[in-house]
Amino acid sequence: MKTFTFERAATPDQAVDAFTAHERARYLGGGTNLVDLMKLGVESPEHLIDVSGLPLDEVERTPEGGWRVGAAVRNSDLAAHPGVRHDHPVLSQALLAGASGQLRNVATTGGNLLQRTRCPYFQDTSTPCNKREPGTGCSARGGAHRDMAVLGHSPHCVATHPSDMAVALAALDAQVEVLGPEGRRTVPAADFHRLPGDTPQQDTVLRPGELVLAVSVPPPHEGARSAYRKARDRASYAFALASVAAVLAVREGTVTHAALAFGGLAHRPWRARAAEEVLVGSAANAHTFARAADAELGAARPLGDNEFKVPLARSLAVNLLTTLADRSEQGA
Amino acid sequence: MAVHDTPDNSRTTDTGSAMSADSVAGTSSTGAAESATTGNATGKSATTGNTTRKSTTTGSTVMASTTGSDSGADGSLGAPVSRREGAAKTAGEARYAAEYTPEGCVYAWPVPATVPRGRVTSMDASDALALPGALAVLTHENAPRLTEPDDGILYVLQNDRVPHRGWYVALAVAETQETARAVAEAVRISYEEEPHDVRLMTDHPEMYHPEKANGGVPGDRERGDFDREFAAAPHRVDATYTLTPLHNHPMEPHAATAFWRDGHLTAYDSSQGATTVREALATLFAMGEEQITVVSEHVGGGFGSKGTPRPQVVLAAMAARHVERPVKLVLPRRELPAVVGHRAPTIQRMRLGARADGVLTAVGHDVVTYTSTVKEFVEQAASPSRVMYGSDASRTGHRVVALDVPTPSWMRAPGEAPGMYALESAMDELAVELDLDPVELRLRNDTQTEPDTGRPFSSRHLADCLREGARRFGWYERDPRPRMRREGDLLTGTGVASSAYPVLVAPSTASVEALSDGTFHVRVNATDIGTGARTVLAQVAADTLGAPLASVRIDIGDSDLPRAPLAGGSSGTASWGWAVHKACSELLASGGTKATADTTEDVQGQQDYARHAFGAHFAEVQADTVTGEVRVSRLLSVFAAGRILNARTARSQFIGGMVMGLGMALTEHSVIDPATGGFVERDLASYHVPACADVPDIDAHWIEEDDPHLNPVGGKGIGEIGIVGTAAAIANALYHATGVRHRDLPLTPDRVGVLS
Amino acid sequence: MDDHHTRPATSSTVTLHVNGTPHTQTTDHRTTVLDLLREHLGLTGTKKGCDHGQCGACTVLVEGRRANSCLLFAVAHDGAHVTTVEGLGEGERRHPLQDAFVERDAFQCGYCTPGQLCSAVGVLAEAAAGHPSHVTPPPGAGEPRPEGAPVPLTRAEIRERMSGNICRCGAYPHIVEAIEEMGDVAGGMDGGARNTDGARGVPGNPSGVPEEATR
Structure with a gap:
């Protein structure tokens, strides 16, 4: 792991500004995946911006009667939220089906969305991987691919997305609110992640420097x-x-x-x-x-x-x- | 209970020289350690031989399992005494190899080869060494020279060869752990890659018949005319079972902290036997053993992977010499599969022939496996078929091919665990073929002489285990027809399998001193890798001395103590306990204040018996028809393993083995990528050691055996038998649940498939 | 350690309150809480099993909640209150769970044990706070427990909740028994952490949620 500089952002705007001001910056949420990837050498940021302390840790009612989940809300807290459990059991269940109790205590909503594939070749810097190093090839397609994709894969990448929570959000027509250097926008959760195509290095539609602020889930359908x-x-x-x-x-x-x-x-x-x-x-x-x-x-x-x-x-x-x-x- | 069994650092009581590698039961190329650990009774062995004596009648008593919570005020043998180090371990005070930080200690980080085979052509450490805090990068060009050992895996950084992916080619040393890792990552290495071959195939052109398999067991054995008997048998099973490579993955990664002071090397090493490690270091560094101290006071599991010395201690010692500072090295978890051994994959063809009444006429067991190009290790999986059941004819053997793979080695019950899976699965298939109850089939083939050698068993209570287990489990309540129990989406089934493990013992020394305050001080370089050795040996001493347990202090886990064999092959307690018993007996007899014992002659003088522990497993599984997920809902086993010396720790050992067997059956999978030549599942997220949710309540019971042909403490060894046969019982239960026979482990949803 | 301060700082002064004692030191940004504890503070009770959040041996309580300390950069936890196995008890008095582990022989090699203990203390607090698990029956449909009420720690609950702590010795059945023994007093547990100021602990649940859930 290479050395890096570090700062703690007080506001989302400050975080985005910090990202823009640094080469090879990364946002650090709970860190349960990023720290892992830095140890593997898959990620080697030169500057970390800690966003885990941003005031984005509330689950709030939306005017429409849905829930707005701050990006820094921990997975375990979201899973235990009575309102969410009441309205959207699928979301709580998906969260509780993932990882472990101690990981869920640390992992954030934003970080969960942004976690990267557990493809073993992606995680091994000594093997070719188009997602990690575009143009080097896909080791998984002809290698150990029992866990790989069956839908939407490309010749360049057959990785799967590992999140459980994101699957629930996709089914719930959730919206992801992001803030970037060019301002705020909202992306449907179902469209937040990409198919690999010929640019598997991009997991999501996020643009450089964009920070997840919250995920909003609409109210439940009648009788659903x-x-x-x-x-x-x-x-x-x-x-x-x-x-x-x-x-x-x-x-x-x-x-x-x-x-x-x-x-x-x-x-x-x-x-x-x-x-x-x-x-x-x-x-x-x-x-x-x-x-x-x-x-x-x-x-x-x-x-x-x-x-x-x-x-x-x-x-x-x-x-x-x-x-x-x-x-x-x-x-x- | 007293907690601190801190070894003192004096070197006055080492009685070491009496034992040589040759004096250990069994023979093998890697000396005492390997033979003591995995020697099978059919091997050339000091503990066994060839006689035709009739089996001596031995007693057996069914013991109700103790689940009591008494704290072991009664220290006599068999009592459920609490672990001596229990308070320390639960307080975080027990220190493991990487938890010593001598003054000035620096950190090392290894660099594994990233090609599957070839040689290093250049090594550029200039960027690495430019990092602030970098101290050195050891490579084959500058590392201290070693004397070539028998075990090639220890001959690290001595030449440019890369025998397999993951082989260590360099070692970074730096002031901090973080810097050491960065230095390791910054070393630029060029390789000349050579074609590699890592595919295990039964028709591999370079497949050969090894003369010996692990533990010195004969590669091939034939008794009677197998082909004729098998062809003539009215009922036959001919089936092939496969196991992927499996990984030990003890929770404590292999680690060592080493320093040199005035020509003396001290190493804290995560090992199953500090005496063995010291011997290896003495050879490698061309030193006298008295110039080396190896400490393994607390060891975070080994399961065979720390039974032979491993590269971490050699690398740490080399680095410490090179930088003239104490060096700490913890091997990264992901790198363990390539450098600490693993259970080799096996392809096992079983052929059983039987009469209509179920009596076996032919037993064929053909094992195909691999070894590495570094050294020959042959998983002796055919062994169980030479022990378990009588037959008119038998052919059992091994074929192996040396591939460009990491070197396989011991993993809990090497040979027995995979071999018994195949044999006991085939027995289940035969029971189906015969429409005979599988417990009954095994009872009909029980034997009082070891089939392969004709020797009598010193004691064999397999039938008692089967009957007692069936009774406790409620075996006969089942509908023998498969796929008859369905509740909702779950199909439930039950299965049985036998178990066995050879009784091994190696010479050991020990000393005891009567102190003026009426207490006793026992010293023996035993290793407690979680077995409870420290506690049980104190019980042996107290029992022999007729003294209260609290009056016995015991030091283990330091090579300056009287030399002793490693913790392996379920032989530790018998070997060390024998020496402790002998020393204590001699102390009493002499009336003096000190006694030292050496059991070399006792071990070599044992009478010829086939000595094995036996057991029976009963499993209930539930298969989810929606997903093909299989989970164990009940697991109950009964063992006959001689005298049980500590009911509390013994139960934990049995259960622990059974849990590992559960993992072997259901969750643990590993594969080598033919292209990269490396293991794919290298971390604990992808290599699925059973989690708490996978493990139901488990019942482990035993039959107390009084076997006079063992050793003075009367135990047969219990560390491994728990895993032997467990996977077969589970797989057989899955067949019963679903009516579909799966012969490839593990039984994951991709293999079992949707069942509805 | 760092003598290259002409460049932007790659180390910072970090204070960690460990078992009630503040420790302040210059810390390499790459240093995890786990390595800070083990290599710099001499608190080796917390174990490194995998260093990637895949085994749970490094579990500690951070602000009363269990976490894998191998995945926490120390610099990102400046000011945090950490409880390790060394601090589970009260002074000389051991935490009852520590004794239950010894009594039940809930370990063999002992290497995963500190993580199991910290995790179990976290589980007791989480269950007491009404946090559900993967196996917790949803309220309604015959399940009398209102949302947010303490979750009874059945063996199935303990097994699921403790699955982030791998034990290769296979001591799980005894671990479950030891924790089950504590379950009766779970309501009285405070997570074992002696956090005072700034301690968040396990958050309570927002009120105003209908007791009988419908799904």
Whole structure:
């Protein structure tokens, strides 16, 4: 790890100014991924701007009746927030399905969104990786790729995004508020992360110097139920092999609202629009749910050793939608 | 309970010279350590031989497991005495190898090779050494010269060869740990890369039959006409089982702190045996052993990876000599898989032939594995098939190929753990084929003589373990048909497997002194890697002396103490305990104030028996039909391992082995990337050691055996048997749950698949 | 240590309150709280198992909340209150969990133990504060516990909550028993930290949330 200079920002504007004033600057939130990557030599900032103490640590009601989650809110606090748990169980469940208790105590909302892939080749500076070092090649595609993407990958990168929380946010139509040198803007959570294309080094649509301020989640849909389910190699403390976040409302046997997103399948949380199209207006039954999953996963292009992810994601989606449909109908 | 068993630093009681490597049970190229640790009774072994004596009747009693919380006021052998270092460990006061910081201590950081094979062509440390605080970069060009040891993995920074990815090619030394890492990263290295081969394939053209496998066991064994018997058998199983490489990953990474003072080398090393490390250092640095002190007072687990000396202590000593300062070196977690050994992958073909009544007529066990180009290590996975069941004919053997891979080595129950997985999985398949209860099948093939050698077992209570386990587990309540228990999305099944582990023992020395205040001081260079050795040996001494436990002070974990073999092969307590028992007995007999004992002749003079501990595992698993996730819901085992010397620490050892077996079955996976030549899962996020949520309540019980053919303390060794067979019981339970047989571990969702 | 101060500072003066005692020193920005404790303050009770937040051996309490100290740059925690295994007890009096670990033989090699203990103390506080886990049943649907009320530490809860602390010796069943024994007094635990000023601890829950949740 190379030496670096350090400052603590008092306001978001100050943080952005500091970023602009330094070469190779990075924002430091909880640090649970950045410090890790600096030790690996994957990240080597020359200047760190500590944004963990910014006044962005509140979960507040929005005028519309949703929740605005400050970027510095810790994952464990967000997961435990009674209002969030009440309105959006999927978000709390996704957070609690990730990492460990002590990591969640430190990791921030903004940092969770910005965490980088756990692709082993990305983490190993001695192997080629287009995401880490553009133009060097992708070691994973022809290498160990059981954990890699089945949707939306490119010849340049087959990495997956590791966040659970981001999958829930994608399904919740959340909005990400950012502040940059050119001012404030808002990006839909489902569009916040990118597909790799030929620029896999860019994980998100953030422009240089942009800082995540908050994530806003709209109020829940009438009668909707939401949940998160994740499959993993061990019972806890493991990244998703595949996961699904779902929001579903059913009235008189018909799906009136559906939002579905997959984790562990792609370079970004995979909002399943094709599946949603099948769902809304259809009879809420296993047949519909299977059709919906197939509509989305038909586009999957497994690499060989990760073929299992397609039936796994399908099964997770059908199972979760079935559960939610039952609850929605019962008003439970 | 007294806590501090701090070894004093005097060097007056070392009785070392009586033991040589040759005197240890078993033979091997790496000397005492390896043979003592993994020698199998079928090997050329001082503890075993060939006789046809009938088995002596030995007693057995089923012991109710003690879950009591008494603090061990009763210090007699078998009592559940609390660990002597327990208060220190829970207060953060127990110090491990990297927790000594001698005055002036500086830090080292290693540089691993980034090519899979080749040689270093240039090494440019100019930028690295320009960093403020940089002290040195050791390379093969400037590092102190070493005498070439038998174990090639210790011959570091001596030449330009890169035998595998991750091999250390340089070592940075700096004033601080942060700087040392930066210095290491700034070294520019050029390599001449050579074609490499890391793929294990059964038809590899360079595959060969090793003469010996680990522990000195014969590579190939044949008894009767296997081909004829197998072909003639009315019921046959022919199946192949695979295991990926597995990693020890003790929680304490390998670390050493070393300094030189007036020609004397002192090293705090994370090792399973300081005497062994001292021997290695003496060879490498061409010094007398009396010029070296190795301290391993507290060791954060080893599981075999610290059984042989590892590069950290050599590198730290070299660096300390080079910069003339104390040097601390902690190997980064990600680099451990390449340099501290691992369980080699195995491809095991099992062929079982049986009569309609289940009696085995043919047992075939063919193991394919790899070793490295640095040294030959052959995982002796065929061993269990030479021990477990009688048969008319048997062929068991190993084939190995030397690849450009990190050198495999011991990982908890080398040979037995993977081999028993294959054998006991095949037995389950045979039970299905025969439509016979799997417990019954094993009972029908029980034997009182070791099949491979014809020697009688000193004691064998496998059948008792199976029966007692079945009773406690409620085995017979199950519907033997697979896929019959479904609750919601979960399929539940149960499985059984046998277990065994050879009884190993090595010569040791120990001393005891009666002090004027009525207390006793026991000294032996045993190592407590978490086994409770310190506590159990004090119990042995108190028991032998007829003295209160509190009156016994014991020092271990320092090579200046009477020399002793390493903690490995489940042999530590037997080996050290024998010497402690002998010293205490001699003290009593002599009426003097001091006694020193050496068990070399006792160990060599043992009668010829096949000595093994046995056990039986019962597992219940739940398979999620939605995801293919498999979790263990119950695990119960019964062991027959001689006399259990401390019920509390013994239970922890059994359970610990079972948990590692659970990981082997369900979560632990590693693969070498053919392109990069390196392990892919190198950290604890990707290599899945079981987490707390993976582990249910576990029941470990035992049958108290009174085996007169063991050693004076009567124990068979318990550190490894817990892992042996556990994975098979779990995999067999998964078959019972789902009706689908999986033969490749671990049983992760990608392999099990969606089940609904 | 740093003799290159002509360039912008790569080290800073950092104060850490460890087990109630302030420690102030010039600290390389690259130094983690873990390395500061172990290599500079001589508090080696906190262990380095993986140095990447993947094993939990380095778990300490920061402002009463458990955290992986290997992932915390010390410079970013200037002024923080840290409790390590050495400070779990009150003076000479050991924390009851330390004794429970010995009594239950909840460790073997002992290397993960300080992290397990700090983590467990954090778990007790988190559960007492009503923080849910992955296995906590949601309120409603037969679950009487109102949102925010203390979560009973069943074995399933303990296992899930302690899964950030890897134990290669496999002592989990005994660790769970030891913590379960403490569960009864969880409400009285304060996280074990003797933080006073500036201590945040486990935040309580905002009020005004309906008791019976519907999902």
